[in-house]
Amino acid sequence: MKILGKLLWLATLILVVGVVYLSGFDDLYFAEYSRVHLTDITVEQRLDEAALQELCPNMGVEPEEYGYYLVSCTLQNESAVDGYFWADNAFHNSAETSYYSTLESTISTQQQTYSGTWLVPGGETVVARFVLLTGAEDTDVTASQYGSIVAQLQ
């Protein structure tokens, strides 16, 4: 009985100490090892209604309220671990009063991993092309998370 009690005591000690130790292990296990950088933004063209209908066939168009641009970004992954680029909410105007989003388009379908998410394979420099939805009056696009890269909206 005495031995069993001691064993139970020891097991509890090991368990609790183990739990305390391993509680920080998650941060290590799920740490981000990929290093994806956005190095360039190129605004290819402002899309008119006809062009937009071709690229985004299921989308309603409101040119008075929004600006639609075909944009390409150069992304560099400096690590050997696959990384991702989340385009939604990565872009905004320089005053940071308006955040932009990407639209589901046929041009991006085969490049994206998920909607609005681009896989940047380990060790690669890739280009992501997508349709960016901005405010009708916005004149620039900025990505402050990636070192404030700015491009003018044409």
Add this chain to the structure above:
Amino acid sequence: MKIKCQACGKRYDTDTDELCPYCGNYNPIGQEEEAPSDKPSWHERAKEREEKRSERIARLRAKAQEKSSYSGEPQQQQTPKEAKKTGCAGCGTSIAGLVLWIVLVVVLTGPVRQLVFTMIKEKNDQQSTQMKVVEIVQDETYPVDGEMFGAGRCMNIPIETQQEDLLKENGYEVAPGMQLTAVELKGSIFADFYLKVDDVVYREVYSWELNQIAAEKMGLSENSDVALFLTPVGSQEYQLCVREMQEMDFASDDRVSTLVRIPLQVEEV
């Protein structure tokens, strides 16, 4: 007035003390000289109590000895000093002792844990930048995941109605100005690959019927393995990339241990 206490039998002065100064008993005045009580005196009762107590202790000891002789434990007679000692040692296995031990172990070995975690992180950081890049030519093969892999012919196929319908049936949307790029695979078809066209990465489009059509258009046999990609018309640089992945220690991510690049010469239909 001096009276004799009915409880302890000692005499005391009621003018000085209301209660018996020896035992604290109250003795009504005038009754102290009553007929001697049948009750035992204080001394007798105390003696009786002491005797009973000794008997009880002896009984308990005997019982304890009996118990320990059954369990085979050596019989030990503890002095009060020893009992005090073992009582304190028992604290080590109590709940308070457990908490104390946990705090002690966690606090004392905390820096070691931090050091181990830092070392693992540094090792993973180092590993995450190590990658072997190999470039081979078309028709050449290279070992990937223990199997040879390579790319043969590559051809751009315009999307006609039949192909478009098959793509739509398989859930692929076709943007204007896109074409199908077919790559003949040599060796393992289960490798992790993608097509890089003018720096844009394209994932494989899979349809068994389309693969058959592409193989036929390329003049390949039915058993040939073909990978299809939707790419923009007029692209310049085509490169098939295949990777060998490796698990990282204590990390959820895999890393690319080998990246094989195969620049492709593209034929047009």
